[in-house]
Amino acid sequence: MLQQLAPDLWIADHQLKIMGAEFGARMSVIRLGSGGLFVHSPVALTPELHAAIHKLGPVEAVIAPNAMHHMYLPAFTESFPTALVYVADGVTAKHPDLQVSGLLGEEPEPLWAFELDQHRIAGQPRINEVAFLHKPSRTLLLADWLFNFNRSDTWWTRTFLRLAGAYHGPSQSRLLRLSIADRAAARASRDRLLAWDFDRIIVAHGDIIPRDGKAVVRKATAWLGP
Numbered sequence: 001m002l003q004q005l006a007p008d009l010w011i012a013d014h015q016l017k018i019m020g021a022e023f024g025a026r027m028s029v030i031r032l033g034s035g036g037l038f039v040h041s042p043v044a045l046t047p048e049l050h051a052a053i054h055k056l057g058p059v060e061a062v063i064a065p066n067a068m069h070h071m072y073l074p075a076f077t078e079s080f081p082t083a084l085v086y087v088a089d090g091v092t093a094k095h096p097d098l099q100v101s102g103l104l105g106e107e108p109e110p111l112w113a114f115e116l117d118q119h120r121i122a123g124q125p126r127i128n129e130v131a132f133l134h135k136p137s138r139t140l141l142l143a144d145w146l147f148n149f150n151r152s153d154t155w156w157t158r159t160f161l162r163l164a165g166a167y168h169g170p171s172q173s174r175l176l177r178l179s180i181a182d183r184a185a186a187r188a189s190r191d192r193l194l195a196w197d198f199d200r201i202i203v204a205h206g207d208i209i210p211r212d213g214k215a216v217v218r219k220a221t222a223w224l225g226p
Contacts, residue, residue, distance in 0.1 A: 104118065
């Protein structure tokens with residue numbers, strides 16, 4: 001169900017397993033100045049979640065922020081047919097029948113430019129993540145660029161995350177590091193994110209980082225270099 005984190009900002013968590021490990025997934029919902037909703041990284045659309053979203057307002061934009069976060073797009077486009085759909089590069093190849101409004105670029109679309117900034121993180125052509133900043137709440141929205149796993153009830157999940165280099169706090173997984181083809185470009189993007197005014201970080205997998213977000217990003221990406 002939806003949980004409110006700040007004025008006009010909600011999240012919804014969803015159970016998700018990858019190779020038997022409990023990763024979980026998180027969607028963010030932002031109310032725009034128009035009164036419509038911006039849905040970031042949609043999760044499974046249960047009847048309860050559909051009803052909760054409907055109570056908040058009309059869905060105006062549905063966002064697939066990288067090439068990996070696309071599984072639940074068809075359900076959202078079917079349930080909210082008037083919403084604009086913007087996706088990261090690589091998503092349309094996985095959903096050739098999906099009608100999209102455009103690819104996410106370096107600049108925010110006019111619909112959400114007042115509330116949100118965005119940046120297409122460079123140097124990672126297999127993932128193509130686009131980061132967002134919710135300016136009113138000083139919240140950075142990420143998908144796979146950063147994980148934050150601190151605990152798990154299952155031995156296999158803990159083992160899997162350790163092997164992935166994604167356990168015991170905010171980190172960039174080994175898979176993400178291997179996906180970076182241009183470290184200098186990724187480092188420049190990291191610096192671009194650090195120039196934003198944010199404190200909280202919402203990640204799609206693991207615990208939300210409630211404060212000191214810039215210090216967290218600096219530490220997790222220190223391997224990229226100064």
